Amino acid sequence: MEGPQDTETGRNDAVAPAPAELSRALDAVGAGAYVVDERGCIIAVNAQAELMLGRSTEELVGHDAHELLHRGPHGQTLPHSQCAMRQAFHEGRSAQGAGEYFALPDGSVLPISWLITPYAFDGEGGRTLVIFHAQEPAQEPGPLPEAPTATLTELERLALLAEATAQLTSTLDTDEMLRRLIRLVVPRLADWVIVDLITERDEVWRDVVAHAEGAAIKRHEDLEGPMPPVLEESQWPLSRALRGVASTVTGPERYHRTPDSGIAVEQRHLFDRTGMHSAAIAPIRGTREVLGALTLGRAENPVGYTSADLPLVEDIARRAGLALDNARLYQRQRKVAETMQNHLLPQLPRVPGLEMTARYLPAPDASQVGGDWYDAFPLSDGATALAIGDVVGHDLEAASGMAQVRNMLRAYAWSQNEPPSRIVAWLDEAMEHITDVRMATMIFARIEALDDGTWRLSWTNAGHPPPLLIGRDGVARFLEDGHGVALGTGLRAPRPDAQAVLEPGSTLVLYTDGLVEEYGKVIDVGLDRLRRHAAAFVHRPLSVLADQVLRRVRPDDNDDDVALLALRTPV
Structure with missing residues (x-):
């Protein structure tokens, strides 16, 4: 069950390091905290735990938590069978206790109270969170009293806030954050949970109304949607929260009075429809402004909220505000990147008899415009040039280099009536001297109609994935000929040319590697996926084929931008 261990330190070298986001999330916990993997080995620890245990992160991570830390009251080794924490860990359940001991480096023990709970981070389960407090040695652990209210214990509150920090701030998608x-x-x-958000146009939108139905959660879309504006003079709870004035505990009796605004009318309708008898409302604040309000409501639970519950609701709303702020910034950056990239990419020419379409998808990182590009333009001899390429990088420098390479290619191709290999050889040499592009791959081709109704494709390939040709009968094959080295390598080996005849109704697909490369797999897996899906849609309109190929072929873990250029010859 255990991986290889360092015989001197007892450290398990097979333990995977925790993401940096997990360690940062633990630092938000106001107590000692660490996370173990499915084997019970520590994978992350916060600064408070280091201080309390007198050990550094390096001295903790990789060790079996029970073997390293758990002891009896006199420092003796504690068998697994006597460890309640270990039992809860193996059963995958939450538990808490007191009157137990952690070993310190000097041989003494630290009396602790603890909470342990299964912990999913960024969609990955199999982890367990342990939070602990130091106890006075004289304190006698006793059974926890039955709480007459629904208030969480301090350890449960800290665990919830740690989970909120990790879960909410580890996604840049607003809808996923709300889920x-x-x-x-x-x-x-x-x-019940209700989220009202203020849009960037200062409009209020009720984004979430959700209700617990047993173990399931049901969204009530009929209660979601646009809300009336927030009035500065309104002193009712939701209006005050949306202005960032205060958090409030309230109930339906407040909203059955004469309303002072349209939002108050909507809140009365909400209480009537949901049956909530108590609600806690807190502002959702970003770094610069109020972004909305979080409302938690109780209907089936008979215990009403009190002012003592507001700090926890405010803490959760604060974390939601940070996550929402980041998500909105991400979306703005992504929009800017997409707009910039779309302006850099060309409009496709109208070529009699040829149908053409192109697609571009940016890399997942919103701020990264990329080096992937496509092009199609008329040549001086009447043929049409086709190009697909990938300049190394995912930043403004790559996008700038892409524009330089594309423009130089156009100039050479228009002015020199030469085979594609000669054009690309000149481009490779010029790129080294008058651009900052370090390396790029590309396919440059020319296509022209023949007298018999077919089309001739001539091309050269500079280190790029091969074009895909699909016949009208659905038979698909990659055009492997004409392959040479990438641009920017410094090699001056002769570049080959290749030719193929495109029969009527043929479809040609040019693409960049982000469409077919998948982490941990050979590229042949992605190429085969492309071949099968493109062939399946060859009888559909070309735009449908392009959209379906991007949706079905692009890997889910893709971190690269994708360009695609497809054309179809007339039947």
């Missing part, structure tokens, strides 16, 4: 927020608070803190 995670719902799962965090329902039904743990509330029967």
Whole structure:
């Protein structure tokens, strides 16, 4: 069950390092905290735990937590069978206790109270979170009293906040962040959760109304949608929260009075429809402004909220605000990147008899415009040039280099009536001296109609994935000929040319490697996936084929931009 260990330190070298985001999330916990993997080995620890245990992260990570830390009251080794924490870990359940001991480096022990709970981070399960407090040695651990209210214990509150930090801030998708927020608070803190957000146009939109129905969560889309504007003079709870004035505990009795605004009318309708008897409302604040309001409500749970619950609701809303701020910044950057890239990429020419379409998808990182590009333009001899390429990099420098390479290629191709290999050889040499592009791959081709109704394709390939040709009968093959070295290598080996005849109704697909490369797999897997899906849609309109290829072939873990150029000859 255990991986290889360092015989001197007892450290398990097979333990995978934790993501940096997980370690940062633990630092938000106001107590000692560490996370173990499915074997019980520590993979992340916060600064408070290092201080309390007198050990550094390097001295903790990789060790079996039980073997390293758990002891009896006199420092003796504690068998697994006597460790309640270990039992809960193996059963995959939450538990808490007190009157146990952790070993310190000097041989003494630290009395602790603890909470342990299964912990999913960034969609990955199999981990367990342990939070612990130091106890006074004289304290006698006793059974935890039955709480007459629904208030969380301090350890449960800290665990929830740590989970909220990790879950909410580890995604840049607003919808996914809201789904995670719902799962965090329902039904743990509330029967109902409502999220009202202020759009970038200062409009209020009720984005979430969700309710716990047993183990399931149900969205009530009929209660979601646009809301009336926030009035500065309104002193009712939701209006105050949306202005960032205050958090409030309220109930339906407040909203059955004469309303002072349209939002108050909507809130009365909400209480009537949901049956909530108590609600806690807190502002969702970003770094510069109020972004909305979080409402937690209780209907089935008979315990009403009190002012003592507001700090926890505010803490969760604050984390949601940070996540929402990041997501909105991401979306703005992504929009700018897409707009810039679309302006850099050309409009396709109208070529009699040829149908053409192109697609571009940016890399997942919003701020990264990329070096992938496509082009098609008329040549001086009446043929049409086709190009697909990938300049190394995912930044403004790569996008700038892409524009330089594309423009130089156009100039050479228009002015020199030469085979594709000669044009690309000149481009490779010029690129080394008058651009900052270090390396690039590309296919440069020319296509022209023949008298018999077919089309001749001539091309050279500079280190790029091969074109895909699909016949009208659905038979698909990659054009492997004409392959040479990438641009920017410094090699001056002769570049080959290749030719193929495109029969009527043929479809040609040029693409960049982001479409077919998948982490941990050989590229042949992606190429075969492309061949099968493109052939399946060869009888559909060319635009449909392009969209379906991108949707079905591009790997889910793709971190690269993708360019695609497809054409079809007339039947």
